[in-house]
Amino acid sequence: MRPKHTVADILEMEQLQLRNLSLTSWHYRALQAIRRCRTKAMGGHIDKCDCCHALHISYNPDSYRDRNRHCPTCQGHKREEWIRAREGELLNVPYFHVVFTLPDTLNPVALRHPKELYRVLFDSVWETLCAFGNNPKHLGARLGMIAVLHTWGQNLQLHPHLHCIVPKGGVSKAGFWKKGTGKDDFLFSVEAMSGKYRGRFVSKLRKALPHLPQSLYDDLFKHNWVVYSKPPFGRPEHVIEYLGRYTHKIAISNHRILAIDKENGTVTFSLKVYRKGGKKTTMALDTKEFIRRFQLHILPKGFTRIRHYGFLGSSWKKDKLPLLQLQLADMGLTQIEPLIAEEKSLHHCCPSCKKKTLVTLLSFGSRGPPKNHEQIIDRKPLKYNA
Incomplete structure (x- = not known):
């Protein structure tokens, strides 16, 4: 419609x-x-x-x-193309959806230096996961990840965060699949990851933007950084369809715009208040304020907002990922049949x-x-x- x-x-x-x-x-x-x-x-x-x-x-x-x-x-057509391209990369293992957020203290930095800040966000999240995944006490294997950058909240204010899809397990140094043994909510403790993530991020931000004041870093360490994981997906084939909702999503869809008052110059749109359990409500903004908020989420020219890491990265996809799928098939975990490829x-x-x-x-x-x-x-x- x-x-x-x-x-x-x-x-x-x-x-x-x-x-x-x-x-x-x-x-x-x-x-x-x-x-x-x-x-x-x-x-x-x-x-x-x-x-x-x-x-x-x-x-x-x-x-x-x-x-x-x-x-x-x-965005609809691009989303369908992306989903089709990813279906052949599915593994018949559980997948997790993990979200890494940034405190609003960093919003002024995101406005002035978006390319540097968002690059640090991607790098620090992957290094955090690798620090736990490579550790034999936790998994001792190479992880894989698909990460998608979102910069908005439901009210269109700046809220940078990373949506990550992570398979439950990894590839050992010998090249064999190693099943994750973590809790049902994720491979590792999200509380432990939060502290590691904050430390990695601040360290990399200091190098990327050395002119930032010390007071900013002092304030960053006063807050607990939010990392949370949703329960694993019911079936692996649901992963890509689910992630497709995020890959080509923008700050606001046309369907959320409920009314435009040309005489008063206002826009009314729907939103969910997640602090109240996802309760649906509406918000009215002046058209100029609506445009100001919308343009906050226009990414820098050439910046890649969907990235693949580890055994889901481009260097693995051509040769090693098919071999990994065959290996899982030998273990009794058959390859997933694409849902809509045909x-x-x-x-x-x-x-x-x-x-x-x-x-x-x-x-x-x-x-x-x-x-x-x-x-x-x-x-x-x-x-x-x-």
């Missing part, structure tokens, strides 16, 4: 004021790309279905040109009959046609059907 209101609608309302919001050129470019996406400014195309012969007129997304990953409209994506199918792929007959507008049909993302046909 298409949302009634979108982030692009809000940006369109305030487009004349965007340059007055103290935005960097990178943030301004990203917001303009979101505002233009699937509008007349991007041109369009006419497609025809091979089966039912219906014609569909659609505006082009901006993301096929700029690959803007912050656009709420263009399904045909509906993003390129006819919206009317959902049987055949659409063929582009004509492109119009100043942007020109995409290089190929696959670059048209998340088609949303307009009102003409023949």
Whole structure:
């Protein structure tokens, strides 16, 4: 179901004021790309279905040109592609979802030095897990991890944290699978990891940003850093589908926007209050404040927000991971069959009959046609059907 209101609608309302919001050129470019996406400014195309012969007129997304990953409209297709790519990497072992957070004391640093701070976050989390995983007292094996950076809370304020998926076990130095023997909530004590994580983070931050005041570090050690783990997934094949909710998620989806009051210049959106057990409520913000909060979560240019480590890293995937899957199969843990690998994506199918792929007959507008049909993302046909 298409949302009634979108982030692009809000940006369109305030487009004349965007340059007055103290935005960097990178943030301004990203917001303009979101505002233009699937509008007349991007041109369009006419497609025809091979089966039912219906014609569909659609505006082009901006993301096929700029690959803007912050656009709420263009993430569904990328998410499906990511899930398909990960399904072949599943192991038939339990998986954990672990979250590493940062205290709000670091929010000013995140605003001024986002690339350095978020890089330190990724590195310190992986080093913390490795410190426990490599220790023979805990596991004595090489771990694997998929980590996804989120920078927001439900109210759109800055709240950097890392979502991590970690298999229960690792690869020994001899190259054999070693099953984890930790508690049901995680491989290791989250309380012990919290202290190690804080120490690693502060040490690496001092090296990355040596000009930060000592008072900041003193304050960081006054707080207990939050690390928490959710219970292991019921079945391994649920892991990737679950993580897919996080990989291409942005600060707020269009479906959460409930109302836009153009006369008063306000936006009302839904949110969950996790301190009250996930209770649903609403919040109203001035449109300028909404845009200010939204742009806080536009990542630095070229920064990678989804990273793979250990035996789930790129150096393992090509050769060693298939061998590990075969080894687990010999142990009686058969390889997981992909859930949707054989399904045909509906993003390129006819919206009317959902049987055949659409063929582009004509492109119009100043942007020109995409290089190929696959670059048209998340088609949303307009009102003409023949």
